[in-house]
Amino acid sequence: MSAAPIEVEAQLATVLARMRALPTEALPVALALGRVLREPVRARVDIPVFDNSAMDGFAVRFDDLVSLPSRLAVVADVPAGSALDPPLDAGQAARIMTGAPMPAAADTVVPFEDTAGGLADSLGVVEVVRAPAARGRHVRRRGEDLRAGEPLLAPGVRLSPLALQAMAAAGVAQAIVSRRPRVAVVSTGAELVAAGAELRRGQIPESNSVLLAALAADAGAEVVLVRSVGDGGDDLVAAVAEAEAAGADALVSTGGVSAGAYEPVRTALSGTMAFTKVAMQPGKPQGFGETAGGMLLFGLPGNPVSAAVSFEVFVRPALQAMQGASELARPALRLPAAVGWRCPPGRRQYLPAAIDRADPSRWRVAPATAGGSGSHLAGGLAHAEAYAVVPAETEQVTEGDLVDVMVVA
Numbered sequence: 001m002s003a004a005p006i007e008v009e010a011q012l013a014t015v016l017a018r019m020r021a022l023p024t025e026a027l028p029v030a031l032a033l034g035r036v037l038r039e040p041v042r043a044r045v046d047i048p049v050f051d052n053s054a055m056d057g058f059a060v061r062f063d064d065l066v067s068l069p070s071r072l073a074v075v076a077d078v079p080a081g082s083a084l085d086p087p088l089d090a091g092q093a094a095r096i097m098t099g100a101p102m103p104a105a106a107d108t109v110v111p112f113e114d115t116a117g118g119l120a121d122s123l124g125v126v127e128v129v130r131a132p133a134a135r136g137r138h139v140r141r142r143g144e145d146l147r148a149g150e151p152l153l154a155p156g157v158r159l160s161p162l163a164l165q166a167m168a169a170a171g172v173a174q175a176i177v178s179r180r181p182r183v184a185v186v187s188t189g190a191e192l193v194a195a196g197a198e199l200r201r202g203q204i205p206e207s208n209s210v211l212l213a214a215l216a217a218d219a220g221a222e223v224v225l226v227r228s229v230g231d232g233g234d235d236l237v238a239a240v241a242e243a244e245a246a247g248a249d250a251l252v253s254t255g256g257v258s259a260g261a262y263e264p265v266r267t268a269l270s271g272t273m274a275f276t277k278v279a280m281q282p283g284k285p286q287g288f289g290e291t292a293g294g295m296l297l298f299g300l301p302g303n304p305v306s307a308a309v310s311f312e313v314f315v316r317p318a319l320q321a322m323q324g325a326s327e328l329a330r331p332a333l334r335l336p337a338a339v340g341w342r343c344p345p346g347r348r349q350y351l352p353a354a355i356d357r358a359d360p361s362r363w364r365v366a367p368a369t370a371g372g373s374g375s376h377l378a379g380g381l382a383h384a385e386a387y388a389v390v391p392a393e394t395e396q397v398t399e400g401d402l403v404d405v406m407v408v409a
């Protein structure tokens with residue numbers, strides 16, 4: 001562990017170089033939320049599908065409204081879903097509802113509100129009292145949003161509820177998406193007991209597996225195994241075998257990668273993982289490798305904040321790449337610091353942070369805890385929604401300095 005630490009980008013490049021895209025699967029659009037699209041989607045139908053009314057009222061010929069009030073004979077009734085296309089002569093109108101197809105003979109819609117009788121007196125003769133501003137008013141044109149065959153979504157997009165709606169509206173029934181990465185989470189440490197259990201001296205609640213399983217699921221993964229093992233390497237090796245048997249694409253462990261006497265990951269997995277010091281705080285010791293069977297191994301440091309930051313910096317981009325996502329990074333902002341804080345010398349700082357939104361036109365970033373950047377300050381994560389990312393050369397952030405912010409919530 002005496003070699004000089006390597007840059008974050010160098011370690012990330014090592015990780016990403018090993019990534020292979022997972023297989024694809026076809027899913028009904030309604031089940032594709034959060035999946036990464038792997039094939040382009042084109043509209044199958046026009047949006048709107050046909051010229052239709054934007055208002056409840058009357059489909060008319062604009063030329064019939066040159067002098068007001070204008071009395072027109074209502075010769076048809078066209079509800080939404082109707083296939084009718086009633087012919088209209090001069091002086092005739094059709095009652096029409098929002099979303100119903102425009103009669104080919106009409107060019108404009110007059111809402112009920114602009115007639116003398118309104119809905120109550122709408123099947124007989126309509127007296128138009130206010131004219132639409134122009135021909136075509138209140139008519140939604142076929143294909144004005146999107147035409148059948150036009151591109152709708154590109155591969156690499158993670159499907160949001162809005163994107164799913166657009167697909168369905170364009171008549172697309174299924175999406176070709178990435179299979180979810182299968183992730184196993186293994187905490188190591190003899191001191192760890194399940195949260196809520198009685199603690200004897202030396203023991204602490206196990207929290208990293210909760211964190212990492214949630215982060216993995218949030219990154220689109222299926223968590224196939226969660227284990228907490230002691231410091232004996234055998235249990236860890238058994239957990240690795242169990243993860244492979246469960247078909248895991250990646251195993252994310254925490255703890256046991258630094259310089260102590262009992263480091264199960266470093267010792268038991270030394271043949272399959274490389275251990276590195278990375279110039280970041282927290283998250284300095286990192287392990288990464290791959291089993292003979294092709295399961296990726298991420299050996300993250302055990303300190304809770306170190307585990308959280310390491311996941312963001314290395315594991316999340318890797319899971320994104322496996323899914324074929326075009327965007328590997330979290331959204332980034334540059335915000336002024338609300339207060340000053342100290343930074344570790346020579347290591348890029350990832351400080352759990354909260355965003356002060358009091359002034360909507362000037363968000364500011366502040367440390368999530370008063371305690372600063374200690375990697376053991378798990379309680380501070382309760383209020384963290386971002387990391388302030390400060391270059392290795394910076395020793396002090398001063399109030400008002402612009403800081404890079406990685407938004408994670």
Ligand SMILES: Nc1nc2c(c(=O)[nH]1)N[C@H]1C(S)=C(S)[C@@H](COP(=O)(O)OP(=O)(O)OC[C@H]3O[C@@H](n4cnc5c(N)ncnc54)[C@H](O)[C@@H]3O)O[C@H]1N2
Nearest residue numbers: 187189206207208209255256257258259284301302303306
């Ligand atoms: N002599 C040195 N000691 C340490 C170095 C070093 O360079 N030289 N690096 C320090 C840094 S930086 C970190 S980070 C840690 C990483 O240590 P490990 O990855 O080996 O992790 P552990 O020692 O097992 O645990 C560290 C810390 O985190 C707590 N922990 C671990 N797992 C969990 C869990 N699942 N849930 C909650 N808390 C957990 C554990 O109790 C320890 O307090 O090493 C430094 N030491």
Ligand code: MOO
Nearest residue numbers: 282283284306375
């Ligand atoms: O790298 Mo450790 O993660 O500083 O606490």
